[in-house]
Amino acid sequence: MISSSSKIILEVRNLSASVAGVGILKGINLTVRAGEVHAIMGPNGSGKSTFSKVLAGHPSYTVTGGEVIFQGKNLLELPPEERAHAGVFLAFQYPIEIPGVSNSAFLRLAYNTLHTRRGGEDLDPLEFNDYIREKSKIVEMDPSFLDRNVNEGFSGGEKKRNEILQMAVLDPTLAILDETDSGLDIDALRIVASGVNRLMTPNNAVIMVTHYQRLLNYITPDFVHVMRGGQIIKTGGKELALELETRGYDWVHA
Amino acid sequence: MSSTLDALINRPYEYGFVTDIESDALPKGLNEDVIRLISKKKNEPDWLLEFRLAAYRHWLTLTPPEWANITHPKVDFQDMVYYSAPKPRKKLASMDEVDPELLRTFEKLGVPMSERKALANVAVDVIFDSVSVATTYKDKLAEVGVIFCSFSEAVKEHPELIKKYLGSVVPTADNFYAALNSAVFTDGSFCYIPKGCRCPMDLSTYFRINNGESGQFERTLIVAEEGSYVSYLEGCTAPRFDTNQLHAAVVELVAMDNAEIKYSTVQNWYAGDENGVGGIYNFVTKRGLCKGINSKISWTQVETGSAITWKYPSCVLIGDNSIGEFYSVALTNHHQQADTGTKMIHIGKNTRSRIVSKGISAGQSNNSYRGLVKVGANAADARNYSQCDSMLIGATCGANTFPYIEVHNSSAKVEHEASTSRIGEDQMFYFASRGIGAEEAVSMIINGFCKEVFNHLPMEFAVEATQLLGLKLEGSVG
Ligand SMILES: Nc1ncnc2c1ncn2[C@@H]1O[C@H](COP(=O)(O)OP(=O)(O)O)[C@@H](O)[C@H]1O
Numbered sequence: 001m002i003s004s005s006s007k008i009i010l011e012v013r014n015l016s017a018s019v020a021g022v023g024i025l026k027g028i029n030l031t032v033r034a035g036e037v038h039a040i041m042g043p044n045g046s047g048k049s050t051f052s053k054v055l056a057g058h059p060s061y062t063v064t065g066g067e068v069i070f071q072g073k074n075l076l077e078l079p080p081e082e083r084a085h086a087g088v089f090l091a092f093q094y095p096i097e098i099p100g101v102s103n104s105a106f107l108r109l110a111y112n113t114l115h116t117r118r119g120g121e122d123l124d125p126l127e128f129n130d131y132i133r134e135k136s137k138i139v140e141m142d143p144s145f146l147d148r149n150v151n152e153g154f155s156g157g158e159k160k161r162n163e164i165l166q167m168a169v170l171d172p173t174l175a176i177l178d179e180t181d182s183g184l185d186i187d188a189l190r191i192v193a194s195g196v197n198r199l200m201t202p203n204n205a206v207i208m209v210t211h212y213q214r215l216l217n218y219i220t221p222d223f224v225h226v227m228r229g230g231q232i233i234k235t236g237g238k239e240l241a242l243e244l245e246t247r248g249y250d251w252v253h254a
Numbered sequence: 255m256s257s258t259l260d261a262l263i264n265r266p267y268e269y270g271f272v273t274d275i276e277s278d279a280l281p282k283g284l285n286e287d288v289i290r291l292i293s294k295k296k297n298e299p300d301w302l303l304e305f306r307l308a309a310y311r312h313w314l315t316l317t318p319p320e321w322a323n324i325t326h327p328k329v330d331f332q333d334m335v336y337y338s339a340p341k342p343r344k345k346l347a348s349m350d351e352v353d354p355e356l357l358r359t360f361e362k363l364g365v366p367m368s369e370r371k372a373l374a375n376v377a378v379d380v381i382f383d384s385v386s387v388a389t390t391y392k393d394k395l396a397e398v399g400v401i402f403c404s405f406s407e408a409v410k411e412h413p414e415l416i417k418k419y420l421g422s423v424v425p426t427a428d429n430f431y432a433a434l435n436s437a438v439f440t441d442g443s444f445c446y447i448p449k450g451c452r453c454p455m456d457l458s459t460y461f462r463i464n465n466g467e468s469g470q471f472e473r474t475l476i477v478a479e480e481g482s483y484v485s486y487l488e489g490c491t492a493p494r495f496d497t498n499q500l501h502a503a504v505v506e507l508v509a510m511d512n513a514e515i516k517y518s519t520v521q522n523w524y525a526g527d528e529n530g531v532g533g534i535y536n537f538v539t540k541r542g543l544c545k546g547i548n549s550k551i552s553w554t555q556v557e558t559g560s561a562i563t564w565k566y567p568s569c570v571l572i573g574d575n576s577i578g579e580f581y582s583v584a585l586t587n588h589h590q591q592a593d594t595g596t597k598m599i600h601i602g603k604n605t606r607s608r609i610v611s612k613g614i615s616a617g618q619s620n621n622s623y624r625g626l627v628k629v630g631a632n633a634a635d636a637r638n639y640s641q642c643d644s645m646l647i648g649a650t651c652g653a654n655t656f657p658y659i660e661v662h663n664s665s666a667k668v669e670h671e672a673s674t675s676r677i678g679e680d681q682m683f684y685f686a687s688r689g690i691g692a693e694e695a696v697s698m699i700i701n702g703f704c705k706e707v708f709n710h711l712p713m714e715f716a717v718e719a720t721q722l723l724g725l726k727l728e729g730s731v732g
C-alpha cells in the first residue's frame with residue numbers, strides 16, 4: 001500500500017450523471033493518489049462504464065452534480081481531447097473500429113498531437129515506426145497489426161491489447177481500464193496485465209473496472225470498491241475482491 | 255450529433271460571390287428561334303445549326319428521366335436563359351486583354367489564368383457562363399501538335415475534326431439532357447492529341463456559372479490519336495443563388511490504339527444552403543470510347559457540390575485489351591442528392607474495367623451509387639472489379655448502391671464488393687479520448703476512406719480535393 005501522503009491525482013466528489021434523461025451515477029466519491037491501483041467491481045448495469053466515460057468526457061453523458069479534480073484542474077470543464085492531453089486515458093470496454101484509418105497513422109497522430117502540446121517534436125513516419133515497434137513489444141503485438149485499420153477485424157483480445165498499446169503511447173497519469181480483462185484467454189490476460197504493470201510508475205495511477213478476481217492476481221489493487229446503483233457502496237483492500245468472488249455481490253450493503 | 259461535428263461539416267461555400275460584369279444575354283425561353291440565334295451569335299456553319307435543330311426536335315419528344323434516386327421540383331425549361339456571355343466579346347490577342355474583373359474572379363477562385371503567373375504546368379481553358387473567355391499555353395501546345403481551344407474556336411479552325419467526332423460518343427438522342435445540350439450548347443473545350451504525342455502538360459478547363467438565370471450547357475471533346483496520352487482536369491464553381499441553375503454538360507472522349515486519356519474532375523458547384531435552398535442541378539453525360547486496341551480511359555471524380563448530381567461517366571470498351579477505370583468520391587451534405595456511378599460496356603476481347611466508388615453522406619443528404627457492368631457476347635475473358643463503399647456521417651443521411659450486372663459471355667469474370675460504415679459520436683469520442691480533435695479526426699477518416707481515389711488524381715488536384723472535403727465536412731460530426 002502506498003503511503004497516504006503521496007500526491008492526490010484524482011478527487012471525485014459526490015459525482016452524479018445521467019444519460020438520455022435517466023440518472024445513472026448517484027453521488028460517487030473517490031480519491032486516487034499517485035502510485036495507486038484501484039479496482040472497481042460490481043454487477044452489470046451498476047454504472048461502472050458510465051463512470052469511466054464520464055471521467056473521459058463522453059458527450060452523451062450529462063454531469064448533474066458534484067465535481068472532479070484532476071491534478072488540481074476541474075476536469076469536467078475540459079473537452080475530451082483536452083482531458084487526454086492532461087493525462088487521462090480510457091481503455092474502452094468495447095474498442096471502436098475506425099474504417100479506412102491505419103492503426104499506425106492513428107497512433108502517430110495521437111502521439112504527435114500530445115507531444116506537440118507538451119512542447120516536444122513530431123515524429124515522422126519512419127521515426128514513429130521504430131518507436132511503435134518497440135512499444136508493441138509491451139503487449140507482444142505483431143507489427144502487422146500496425147498496418148491494419150484501427151480495430152477493424154481484430155479479435156476481442158487483439159482489441160484489448162491495442163488499447164494497452166495506445167496507453168503505452170500516450171503515457172497517461174491516470175489510466176481507466178474498463179473491463180480490459182473480459183473476453184481474454186489466460187495467455188492474453190497475462191500479456192495485458194504485464195503490459196499494464198510495466199507502465200505503472202510511482203507517479204501514475206490506474207482505475208481497473210473488472211468483474212473477476214483473476215485480473216487482480218496479476219495486478220494487485222491497493223483498493224477494491226464495490227459499485228451498485230451508481231454509488232460506491234463499499235471499499236476495502238485486495239481481500240475484498242476474494243470475498244466478492246466467493247460470495248457474490250448480494251451481501252454487500254452500503 | 256454534438257456541435258463539433260456539425261460545425262465541421264457546415265462551413266460556408268467560399269465561391270458564392272457574383273461577379274458584377276456586363277453580359278450579353280438572350281431573354282429566357284427555348285424554341286427554334288433561340289437556337290438559330292445562338293448559332294448566329296457564334297457564326298456557326300449550317301451543318302452545326304442542323305445538328306442543333308435535329309437534337310432540339312428530338313428533345314421535344316423526350317421526357318426527363320425519372321429512374322434516378324433524386325427528387326426535385328420540375329425544371330421549367332422555358333424559365334431559363336440559354337445564352338449569356340461577358341461583354342465585350344471581341345477577339346482577345348493575349349491574356350492581358352481579358353476583362354480585369356474576370357481575371358480577378360478567377361484569381362479569387364485560385365485558377366491560374368495568367369500564363370506568366372501560372373505556377374503549375376497546366377494549360378487552362380476558362381468558361382464563364384456560356385462562353386470560353388481564355389485559353390492559356392496554346393502556343394506551347396501547338397508546337398507539339400496538340401490542339402487545345404474553346405469549342406467555338408474549334409468549330410471554326412478544325413471543322414473536319416468536330417464534324418467527325420461531335421456526337422460520335424454521345425449521340426444527340428442518347429438521353430433527355432444530352433439532347434438538350436446538343437441543341438443549345440454554347441461553348442466548351444476541345445483537345446486533340448496527335449499520334450504518338452505525350453501531352454507535355456495537364457490540360458484543364460475551369461467552368462464558372464455567374465448569371466443567376468442562365469443554364470450552363472458546355473461540350474467537351476477530347477480525341478487521343480494512336481499512342482498518345484493526355485491528362486485532363488475539370489474544375490467548377492458557381493455563385494450562391496437561392497434559385498436552382500441547370501448544368502447539363504456533355505463530355506465525349508475518344509481513345510485510339512494504345513492511347514490513354516485520364517480525365518479528372520473536382521466538382522464544387524454551389525450546393526444550396528443548409529436548408530436545401532438554391533444550388534446547381536448537375537445533369538451531365540460523360541462517356542469515353544476506347545476505340546482502339548490497348549486503349550485506356552480513366553475517369554476520376556470528386557463530387558462535392560451541386561444540389562443534385564446525376565452523372566455516370568462511362569467507358570465503352572470496343573478495342574481488344576482496352577481498359578476502363580472509374581474512381582469516384584461523392585460527398586453529400588445537408589439536403590444534397592447524388593445519384594452517380596458509371597457504366598462499363600465490354601465489347602472487345604480481354605477488356606478490363608475497374609470501379610472504385612466512395613460515397614460519403616452527411617446531414618440529411620442522400621447518396622446513391624448506380625453502376626452498370628455489361629459484358630457483350632464477343633467480349634471473351636472480360637474482367638470487371640467493382641468496389642462501392644459508403645460512409646455515413648451522423649444518423650440522418652442515407653446511402654444506396656444499385657449495381658446492375660449483365661453478362662453475355664461465360665468466360666467473363668465480374669466481381670462486386672460493397673461496404674457501409676457509419677461515423678458517429680462513438681468514433682469521434684474514441685479519437686477525442688486519444689487527444690485527437692474532431693476536425694483532424696474527420697479529415698483522417700475521410701482521407702483514409704478516399705485514399706484509393708485520391709491516389710489517382712494529379713498532385714495539385716489531390717491536395718485541393720482533400721482540403722475541399724475537409725471544408726465541406728466542417729461541423730458535421732460529434
Ligand atoms: N448511452 C446510454 N443510453 C441509455 N442508457 C445507458 C447508456 N449507457 C448506459 N446506460 C444505462 O446505464 C446503466 C449503467 O450502465 P453501465 O455504466 O454500462 O454499467 P456497467 O458498466 O456497470 O455494466 C445501465 O442501466 C445502462 O443500461
Ligand SMILES: [Mg+2]
Nearest residue numbers: 048049093179
Ligand atoms: Mg461496463
